[in-house]
Amino acid sequence: MFTYVIRRILMLVPVLFGVSVLIFLVMRIIPGDVAQTILGTDATPEALQQLREDFGLNLPLHIQYFNWMSGVLTLDFGESMRTGKEILPDILSRFTVTFELTLISALIAWIIAIPMGIIAAMKRNSNTDFGVRIVSLLGVSFPNFALATIIILVLALVFSYSPPVGYVGFFEDPFKNLEIMIIPAIVMGTSMAGAVMRMTRSSVLEILMQDFIRTIRAKGAKERVVIFQHALKNAMIPILTIIGLQVGTLLGGAVIVEQIFSLPGLGQLVLTAINQRDFMVVQGSVLFIAFIFVLVNLLIDILYAYIDPRISYK
Amino acid sequence: MTNVLEIKDLSIDLIKNKERLHIVNNLNLTIMKKQKYGIVGESGSGKSLTSLSILNLLPEGIEVGNGHILLNNDTNLVNVSKKDMRHIRGNEISMIFQEPMTALDPLFTIEHQVSEVLKFHGETSKKEMHNKMMTLFEQVGFARPKQILKSYPHQLSGGMRQRVMIAMALICKPKLLIADEPTTALDVTIQAQILDLMNELTEYYDTSILLITHDLGVIAETCERVAVMYAGTVVEEASVKDLFDHPAHPYTKGLLSSVKSLGDRTKKLYAIPGNVPSPVELKDAGCRFASRCPFVMDICREKEPELFSVQDRHYSKCWLHDMEEGSTYEYATTDSESS
Ligand SMILES: Nc1ncnc2c1ncn2[C@@H]1O[C@H](COP(=O)(O)OP(=O)(O)O)[C@@H](O)[C@H]1O
Ligand code: SF4
Ligand SMILES: [Mg+2]
Numbered sequence: 001m002f003t004y005v006i007r008r009i010l011m012l013v014p015v016l017f018g019v020s021v022l023i024f025l026v027m028r029i030i031p032g033d034v035a036q037t038i039l040g041t042d043a044t045p046e047a048l049q050q051l052r053e054d055f056g057l058n059l060p061l062h063i064q065y066f067n068w069m070s071g072v073l074t075l076d077f078g079e080s081m082r083t084g085k086e087i088l089p090d091i092l093s094r095f096t097v098t099f100e101l102t103l104i105s106a107l108i109a110w111i112i113a114i115p116m117g118i119i120a121a122m123k124r125n126s127n128t129d130f131g132v133r134i135v136s137l138l139g140v141s142f143p144n145f146a147l148a149t150i151i152i153l154v155l156a157l158v159f160s161y162s163p164p165v166g167y168v169g170f171f172e173d174p175f176k177n178l179e180i181m182i183i184p185a186i187v188m189g190t191s192m193a194g195a196v197m198r199m200t201r202s203s204v205l206e207i208l209m210q211d212f213i214r215t216i217r218a219k220g221a222k223e224r225v226v227i228f229q230h231a232l233k234n235a236m237i238p239i240l241t242i243i244g245l246q247v248g249t250l251l252g253g254a255v256i257v258e259q260i261f262s263l264p265g266l267g268q269l270v271l272t273a274i275n276q277r278d279f280m281v282v283q284g285s286v287l288f289i290a291f292i293f294v295l296v297n298l299l300i301d302i303l304y305a306y307i308d309p310r311i312s313y314k
Numbered sequence: 315m316t317n318v319l320e321i322k323d324l325s326i327d328l329i330k331n332k333e334r335l336h337i338v339n340n341l342n343l344t345i346m347k348k349q350k351y352g353i354v355g356e357s358g359s360g361k362s363l364t365s366l367s368i369l370n371l372l373p374e375g376i377e378v379g380n381g382h383i384l385l386n387n388d389t390n391l392v393n394v395s396k397k398d399m400r401h402i403r404g405n406e407i408s409m410i411f412q413e414p415m416t417a418l419d420p421l422f423t424i425e426h427q428v429s430e431v432l433k434f435h436g437e438t439s440k441k442e443m444h445n446k447m448m449t450l451f452e453q454v455g456f457a458r459p460k461q462i463l464k465s466y467p468h469q470l471s472g473g474m475r476q477r478v479m480i481a482m483a484l485i486c487k488p489k490l491l492i493a494d495e496p497t498t499a500l501d502v503t504i505q506a507q508i509l510d511l512m513n514e515l516t517e518y519y520d521t522s523i524l525l526i527t528h529d530l531g532v533i534a535e536t537c538e539r540v541a542v543m544y545a546g547t548v549v550e551e552a553s554v555k556d557l558f559d560h561p562a563h564p565y566t567k568g569l570l571s572s573v574k575s576l577g578d579r580t581k582k583l584y585a586i587p588g589n590v591p592s593p594v595e596l597k598d599a600g601c602r603f604a605s606r607c608p609f610v611m612d613i614c615r616e617k618e619p620e621l622f623s624v625q626d627r628h629y630s631k632c633w634l635h636d637m638e639e640g641s642t643y644e645y646a647t648t649d650s651e652s653s
Contacts, residue, residue: 211416218369219404219482220434230419308421309466 001305004312008301012294019290020072020283024065027279034081034277055081055279068283077284082276087284090269094253095288098265100170101188101257102250104181106243108189109196114239117200118227124205132197139194148187148260155183167264184261188254192246199242203235210234236307244300251296252289317387318489318522319345319368319407324381326363326372326546334379335596338364338546341381342621345490345539350513350523352533352554354569355543358590361526364543365494368524369403386489405435408483412495414475418467425463428482435486450481453515455507473504480512487519494526509536530569534558542566545590545602551621552628562630565603601633609634 035051036043052058056067071078077087113136120132155161163183170177207213208231216226253267266285273281305311326338338360345351353361366372368383368391383391385406391399403409408431411417418427428450429443437443451459454477467475476496483491493512497505513536516523525536533540533554540557542550542565550563561567568586588606596602601614613633622635 211411211413212419214371215409215411215417215479216419216430217371217403218409219431220400220402221430222400222434225430225434230422233421234419310420310468 001312004305005302008298012298015294016287016291020069020287021065023283023286024068025061027282028061030277032277034279037277038082057279068280072284072287077288078280080273080281081278082281087281090281091266091285091288094264094266094269095251095292096169097167097263098251098253098258098267100177100181101185101254101263101265102247104185105188105192105250106247108185109192109246110243112189113193113196114200117197118204118232120197120201121204121208122227129201132201136194136197136201139190139192140198141194142191144187144191144254145256145260147190148184148257151183151187163261165262167262180261180263184254184257184263187257188250192250195242195246196239199239200235203238204231207231207234233307237304240300240303240307244297248293248296251292316347317344317384318347318349319524320384320387321364321368322382322384324364324367324383325379326360326367326376327379328376330375336379336546337376337596338367339596339602340618341543341546341548343541343548343551345522345524347489348517348520348522349539350516350525350537352525352527352537352540353543353548354527354530354533354540356590357528358592359543360546361528361543362494365409365492365524365526368492369407369409370399371409400434404431404483404488405486406488407490407492408486408488410476410479410483410491410493410496412498414472414479414499417479418475420467422466423463424465424467424470424478428463428478428485431482431485446485447481450485453518454478454481454511472500473508476500476504476508477511480508480515484515484519484521488521490522490524491516492524492526495528496525497532498527498529505532506535512536542569545596547602547631548621549603549632550630552625556625556628560625560628562624562628562635563603563632564607564609564634566630601631603632 033048034055034057035048039047039051049058056064059067068078075088077091079086080090116132116135120129123129152163155163164176164180167180168176204227208226213226213231216230221230251266253265253270255267255271257263258265258267259271266289270282270285270289272278273285321341321343324338324341325336327334328337341360341364343351343353353364355361363372363376367378370391372378378392381392385391385402389398389402391402394402418424425447428447432443432446437446447463448459451462456462456474456477462470462474462478470478479496491512496512497508500508509532512523512525515521523536525532527533537554540552540554541548542557542563544565550557550561550566552562557566558570561570565586572586586606591602591605599618600616601607601610601619604610604614607614611633617633619631619633619636621629621631624630624635
């Protein structure tokens with residue numbers, strides 16, 4: 001198990017290296033000039049050149065990359081080209097918002113999806129099952145922005161309630177913070193729940209048809225033991241795969257939902273930075289997002305190995 | 315001797331578009347205390363469904379349509395409550411399946427899975443469970459039982475897993491052990507060991523066996539009585555010796571002549587021309603073997619034969635034993651033909 005984890009961690013290094021090279025190159029290939037966006041269209045060519053030199057953009061590419069990387073490895077992501085603010089603290093403070101949103105959404109999703117998926121599998125082809133399947137299909141296919149709009153409209157028109165404007169951190173005012181977060185989390189949670197529900201239903205169904213389930217029943221097990229101790233644990237591997245992908249993606253920022261609810265999350269940071277061609281911020285946050293994504297996947301892999309004794313031997 | 319299990323007029327139905335197809339029909343058999351009873355028949359003849367029906371483990375869409383299954387002459391397993399059935403499973407009747415590779419949960423240790431049986435049937439003392447498991451594991455021939463307890467299924471070979479299954483099946487000292495093709499998936503060299511082990515241990519624990527196989531050699535080695543199944547019904551029932559010495563039913567004769575040497579396990583039972591009819595091809599009227607029978611007569615296609623008694627406790631479901639219909643029928647190898 002220990003060597004397995006070490007091996008998986010070492011595998012992250014080339015992945016992150018690849019991501020860093022890729023995002024570095026992409027930022028230099030896409031059209032648009034940070035100096036131009038800062039100084040405006042009537043800036044003199046000399047002024048533009050001066051600014052580019054200040055940012056080190058005139059240096060050869062490999063030197064630029066080396067400078068960036070040596071900073072990153074000492075946890076210095078550089079400063080924003082627009083605001084001059086340090087990048088890493090900004091990323092981290094936005095990550096707390098994204099993290100909280102992800103956590104609440106995921107909890108909502110799992111609390112709904114896993115029990116519903118199990119019930120649907122146990123009562124296959126019943127009305128309950130059809131209900132669950134329709135709801136999960138809606139959850140997967142209904143666009144977030146539409147759901148968000150509907151919820152906001154219904155709350156406003158029917159209950160004359162509108163969520164607070166402006167973000168407040170959890171540690172400043174927990175109740176206000178939760179009030180702000182709960183609606184976006186419900187929006188994100190329902191769309192996550194759809195996929196998890198489908199996966200839970202189909203993998204529990206598949207496991208219930210296995211020979212060993214018959215053995216467990218033949219031993220005199222109660223249905224509760226069959227489902228929750230044996231079927232669910234075996235079904236957990238594909239469910240975890242979905243969960244890992246969703247959480248990994250969501251931790252990289254939920255651009256649309258953040259935008260609709262004006263949450264200062266990671267998605268907003270990246271979006272703004274791309275629009276402004278703020279190279280350093282884009283590079284730094286993309287690398288950070290990639291790091292979080294692979295970290296979540298690593299955790300999922302460790303969970304796999306914890307659940308399934310066959311995995312660490314492969 | 316007392317009956318452990320009595321199956322009477324059992325039919326097992328496949329329910330399709332609200333129609334009922336009798337996959338197993340009019341099946342009768344009785345297993346006595348400590349008896350080793352075999353069911354033999356080609357693949358698709360309904361052996362597995364019959365065995366699954368005993369513990370109410372039939373797959374979805376298939377259910378018992380008719381008849382009863384009596385345990386110890388009093389409990390009808392066809393309509394016991396779920397709770398009572400749970401108490402019987404693994405405790406009074408236990409089961410071993412064909413595929414040792416997939417019969418155990420891959421995510422739990424052997425110890426967990428074997429101790430579950432004891433737990434389900436009321437054992438709470440960890441020490442007691444451990445002792446019982448150690449005893450059984452030594453009896454099934456594990457040199458290092460402690461190590462086996464700690465391992466996961468994928469770390470054991472097919473033969474070892476089948477030993478675990480046997481230990482698990484016998485740990486509550488059941489009255490009946492049902493073994494559905496317990497050696498079919500194993501190497502030939504291991505097959506005999508597993509059969510010997512089952513024989514030995516069921517004798518030790520006074521457990522009756524219902525052994526299901528497509529292999530007449532296995533029956534010859536293990537069983538005392540045997541039922542020959544064809545297309546969902548028992549066509550002949552006799553002691554193993556009678557069956558091999560004086561087969562009465564045309565199907566049994568076909569089977570026996572297709573196995574030249576009884577010890578030869580490589581021979582399969584497919585030497586009779588044609589196949590077992592699938593459930594959809596089955597007609598309710600007439601003899602189910604009629605499409606393949608060399609002796610077929612007009613009545614065979616119209617009326618299902620009764621179970622004729624051809625000798626003392628030797629039964630055959632064939633019109634040839636009816637004096638009026640089959641007066642010319644030769645019981646080929648028989649010397650003491652009854653009237
Ligand atoms: N789940 C099922 N659904 C439909 N038909 C089935 C199912 N299981 C078995 N059958 C049919 O029932 C018949 C008997 O099957 P089975 O009891 O497995 O035979 P055996 O064990 O003697 O090989 C076969 O013709 C098979 O096609
Ligand atoms: S009843 Fe007729 S068809 Fe059936 S086995 Fe006897 S002779 Fe053959
Ligand atoms: Mg079978």
